Amino acid sequence: MKAFRDNACLQNVACLGRVVLGFSALTAVLSCSNQPPPILVPKIDPAAAAREAVAHFDRNGNGALESEEIIRCPGLVDAKDRIDTDGDGKLTLEELTKRFGQYVAEGIGVISFVGTVYFNNQPVEGARVTLEPEEFWHGGLRAAEGVTDSAGHFRVKTLGLDVDGAQPGIYRIRVSKTAVDGKEIIPTYYNTESHLGAEIAVDSKVALEGLEIRIAQRRAP
Numbered sequence: 001m002k003a004f005r006d007n008a009c010l011q012n013v014a015c016l017g018r019v020v021l022g023f024s025a026l027t028a029v030l031s032c033s034n035q036p037p038p039i040l041v042p043k044i045d046p047a048a049a050a051r052e053a054v055a056h057f058d059r060n061g062n063g064a065l066e067s068e069e070i071i072r073c074p075g076l077v078d079a080k081d082r083i084d085t086d087g088d089g090k091l092t093l094e095e096l097t098k099r100f101g102q103y104v105a106e107g108i109g110v111i112s113f114v115g116t117v118y119f120n121n122q123p124v125e126g127a128r129v130t131l132e133p134e135e136f137w138h139g140g141l142r143a144a145e146g147v148t149d150s151a152g153h154f155r156v157k158t159l160g161l162d163v164d165g166a167q168p169g170i171y172r173i174r175v176s177k178t179a180v181d182g183k184e185i186i187p188t189y190y191n192t193e194s195h196l197g198a199e200i201a202v203d204s205k206v207a208l209e210g211l212e213i214r215i216a217q218r219r220a221p
């Protein structure tokens, strides 16, 4: 996992904040030499995004998101334990605002990670993995995309940025692969009707452990 910061360590020069993950060991290396192009922190409004998330998923209208509500947003399911700081099982507007605010406060432009896609327990080559920002970001985040190699591994690039990684946020994940006849071979449960999602953040599961996607031909009941 690598995190690229918008950093003021040198004027007009971005500082690369590299966090190298050796699957279990985390080593932080900061360097201001050999600078990459500046990568700006996404311009998101944490409070507005939190309000929008609650408004969209709060079906019972109690102002908080319970498990049966956030199941409609798999990225929030992934992030739930990190957002629900009081451990009551509900995501409040305050908790969401605080978590989203961390994305901005940490000053991270993009976070890179390695993912793997399995289809019926076999690594799949040529699958396109798209991280699509949830709608409550209102365009503040860009999508990220990657294609698996012969070992099923992939890295994503944020669209419009020439660098590995995805911006910190909550995403829907879609996986697609077409056969030679152009027909989609991945079940809709993983693309057009995807139940996959993830939080991208410096301390998220994806950043620390990578993103493993297991696709079954038939959805488990």
Ligand SMILES: [Ca+2]
Pocket (backbone or CB within 6 Å): 058, 059, 060, 061, 062, 063, 064, 065, 066, 069
């Ligand atoms: Ca609710």
Ligand SMILES: [Ca+2]
Pocket (backbone or CB within 6 Å): 083, 084, 085, 086, 087, 088, 089, 090, 091, 092, 095
């Ligand atoms: Ca809570």
